[in-house]
Amino acid sequence: MTVKISKFIWDITYSCPLRCGHCYSESGRRSARTLDRATAMRVVDVMLAAQAKNVMFSGGEPMSVRWAVEAMKRLHDAGIEVTVFTTGWSIQDRMAAALADAVSGVAVSIDGADADIHDAVRGRAGAFERGMRALDALHRVKDERRAAGQTCFTLGIDYTLTRPGAKEADLERFVEAAIERFPRLDFIRFGAVVPSGLGAEREFETTGLLTIEELVDLIDVGRRIAARHENGPKITVTDVRYFLPRPGASLVDLDILQIEPDGALRAFPIYEAKVGNVLHEPLDVLWPRAQAWRSDPFVAEQMETVRTMSDWANTSRILDRRYGSPDDQERIARRGLGVQVPA
Numbered sequence: 190m191t192v193k194i195s196k197f198i199w200d201i202t203y204s205c206p207l208r209c210g211h212c213y214s215e216s217g218r219r220s221a222r223t224l225d226r227a228t229a230m231r232v233v234d235v236m237l238a239a240q241a242k243n244v245m246f247s248g249g250e251p252m253s254v255r256w257a258v259e260a261m262k263r264l265h266d267a268g269i270e271v272t273v274f275t276t277g278w279s280i281q282d283r284m285a286a287a288l289a290d291a292v293s294g295v296a297v298s299i300d301g302a303d304a305d306i307h308d309a310v311r312g313r314a315g316a317f318e319r320g321m322r323a324l325d326a327l328h329r330v331k332d333e334r335r336a337a338g339q340t341c342f343t344l345g346i347d348y349t350l351t352r353p354g355a356k357e358a359d360l361e362r363f364v365e366a367a368i369e370r371f372p373r374l375d376f377i378r379f380g381a382v383v384p385s386g387l388g389a390e391r392e393f394e395t396t397g398l399l400t401i402e403e404l405v406d407l408i409d410v411g412r413r414i415a416a417r418h419e420n421g422p423k424i425t426v427t428d429v430r431y432f433l434p435r436p437g438a439s440l441v442d443l444d445i446l447q448i449e450p451d452g453a454l455r456a457f458p459i460y461e462a463k464v465g466n467v468l469h470e471p472l473d474v475l476w477p478r479a480q481a482w483r484s485d486p487f488v489a490e491q492m493e494t495v496r497t498m499s500d501w502a503n504t505s506r507i508l509d510r511r512y513g514s515p516d517d518q519e520r521i522a523r524r525g526l527g528v529q530v531p532a
């Protein structure tokens with residue numbers, strides 16, 4: 190019997206055109222580790238056998254992978270909710286149309302009210318323009334499908350809140366512009382950077398990471414903006430503390446798993462600890478290992494002592510350096526000034 194897992198995050202490549210200072214996967218600065226098509230389809234088989242309800246394609250830039258749409262469509266056709274998180278860098282009309290038959294949702298990452306903020310946060314000039322053009326193409330497909338009486342993906346913007354991009358006036362300005370340009374946008378989701386990967390490093394912590402208090406304030410800001418645009422897209426601020434244990438609630442049984450591009454399985458999303466590879470061992474074996482890691486007294490203690498974002502970043506640094514593979518540890522040791530975000 191195969192264990193059932195309801196949610197998977199699948200980072201299908203570490204290749205990425207952008208260089209975000211907060212990147213949890215350090216994409217674009219490491220080997221892409223993308224699988225060939227046939228092997229990738231075996232990973233799809235694993236998720237189908239686990240009776241997944243929700244699969245999130247991420248990376249890296251998932252739309253840079255040639256077999257990405259085929260993998261998404263196989264899961265989508267099986268009735269699984271498939272969401273792709275993309276920079277939009279390479280999405281034009283044809284790719285947008287292909288996604289309409291392959292996914293339930295598309296979230297384009299935009300992290301600033303304008304090109305100056307977004308491109309600085311995302312580490313590449315032109316990123317804002319490419320993201321907006323991708324949204325144009327995806328929005329057009331929605332319009333066409335709607336006119337033809339067909340269903341289409343939900344379309345929205347995932348806005349990662351870093352210190353440079355989190356001012357209330359900028360967020361309001363951004364929402365107004367987005368609604369005007371994309372009137373049928375389904376959602377705008379704001380969410381603070383989770384201190385993971387580069388986002389957990391000290392350099393980013395001091396320049397880009399929000400505090401818990403700022404995050405809580407931003408939840409109120411989000412409510413105010415949503416109230417001003419109640420007939421527009423659904424506007425939310427995600428409380429990223431979801432990833433932390435709460436009193437009386439354990440993360441041990443939370444059935445969400447993250448698969449790295451080569452099939453390696455993380456014990457828990459966001460941390461570097463691996464418990465094996467879904468291409469080499471069944472989930473029946475890997476899942477109890479993930480649960481064992483999550484309930485390890487050292488891991489549990491690290492997570493349970495988190496009170497602030499700074500504590501959380503510290504916990505991520507400790508866990509990644511202790512449990513990352515030798516490759517991870519070598520890569521982490523090379524991190525330096527490249528993780529800074531402009532003020």
Ligand code: SF4
Nearest residue numbers: 205209212216248249
């Ligand atoms: S955060 Fe996303 S867009 Fe930015 S470098 Fe990492 S994978 Fe690329």
